[in-house]
Structures are given as structure tokens and as C-alpha cells.
Amino acid sequence: MSEKITNILLVEDDYLDIMNVERELKKIGLTQPLHVARNGREGLKMLRGDGVPRITPAPKVILLDINMPKMNGIEFLTELRHDPEFSHIPVFIMTTSNEETDRMAAQKLQVSGYILKPLSFDNFNTNQSSLDSFSLFLDLIKLK
Numbered sequence: 164m165s166e167k168i169t170n171i172l173l174v175e176d177d178y179l180d181i182m183n184v185e186r187e188l189k190k191i192g193l194t195q196p197l198h199v200a201r202n203g204r205e206g207l208k209m210l211r212g213d214g215v216p217r218i219t220p221a222p223k224v225i226l227l228d229i230n231m232p233k234m235n236g237i238e239f240l241t242e243l244r245h246d247p248e249f250s251h252i253p254v255f256i257m258t259t260s261n262e263e264t265d266r267m268a269a270q271k272l273q274v275s276g277y278i279l280k281p282l283s284f285d286n287f288n289t290n291q292s293s294l295d296s297f298s299l300f301l302d303l304i305k306l307k
Contacts, residue, residue, distance in 0.1 A: 168196065168220060169227065170184045170195065170196050170197070170198060170218050170219075170220060170221070170222040170223060171188075171195055171196065171197050171198070171222055171223065171225075172197075172198050172200065172206060172209065172210070172218060172222040172224075172226070172234065173197055173198070173199050173200070173225075173226045173253065174199075174201075174202070174203060174205075174206040174228060174231070174239060175199065175200075175226070175231070175257070176201050176202070176228060176231040178201055180228070180280055181199055182259075182276070183280075184226060185187045185197060195223075197227075200232075202231045202233040202234050203231060203234030203235060203236065203238055203239030203242075204234040204239075205233075206227075206239055207234075207239065207242060208241070210243075210249055211223075219262075221248070221249060221252065222252060223253075224252065224253050224275075225243075225252055225253070225254045226254075226257050227240065227254050227255065227256055227257065228256075228258060229256060229257075229258040229269070230259075235268065236256060236258070236269075237268050237272070240254060240256075240269065240272045240274070241272060244272050244273065254272075254273075255274065255275055255276040255277070255278055255281075256269045256274050256276070256277045256278065257278045258277075258278075258279065258280060259279065261292070265277070
């Protein structure tokens, strides 16, 4: 019997935020492979297998920082939504930004949720992230 792999792609440039996401996922018992890209360009290359190993199967969910060098989160999301192979992947924006313009740009690009950093599942309902986003995220990455 083959086990179904559920990959997660984290597109984040800050090392401490990467460690935080890894710790929080481990804390809630999730062991799915977490692939880390340090900017949007690197994330797209990992999805497409462009000069780097392709993430296979494609990630079931993407956690995306907005403020990054080379290609920011909104630019990444715009390109992702125009790619028929990957446009369906649910994306959760993670950012320290509380700017309404960032939220509006992300919503126009059909994000599944908006999470303020640092990511913490313990107090998810007490920060400005939506509890619905948290529930959807867990539903998407848990093996059924």
C-alpha cells in the first residue's frame, strides 16, 4: 500500500520565520514534507522543476510571505494564478504587514487565508488571522 504524500511549500525569506513555521507544524503533529523557497522566483522554480528538483506531487498548500527580495509574494501569487497547472493551489498569506492594500491585493488573487506573523496555532483565534483560515489550512494538509 502506497502512502499519499501531501507536500507544503513555504515561500519565506526570513530564517526565524521559517523555523517558527517548522516548530508550529511539528507542535500540532503535522509531518508532511515542508519545502522552503527563499523568494517568489525560487518558489516558482521549485514548482516547475526549472533548474532545481520539482516538488512532486505539487504542494497541496502554499504558505506565502508578502515582503521578500527578488519577487515578492504578490508578484509570485499573480504568476501562480496565471499558470493553469498551479492556479488551483490554496495559498495562505503570512505577513507582518497589517496594510489594507496588501490584504486587498491578496484577496483579488484568491488567497485562501491571511495570517499575521508570527504563526502560532496556540493563539490562532486571538490574533488577526481568521479562525476559518486555520480550519481550512488544517483540512487541506491532513491526510484523509
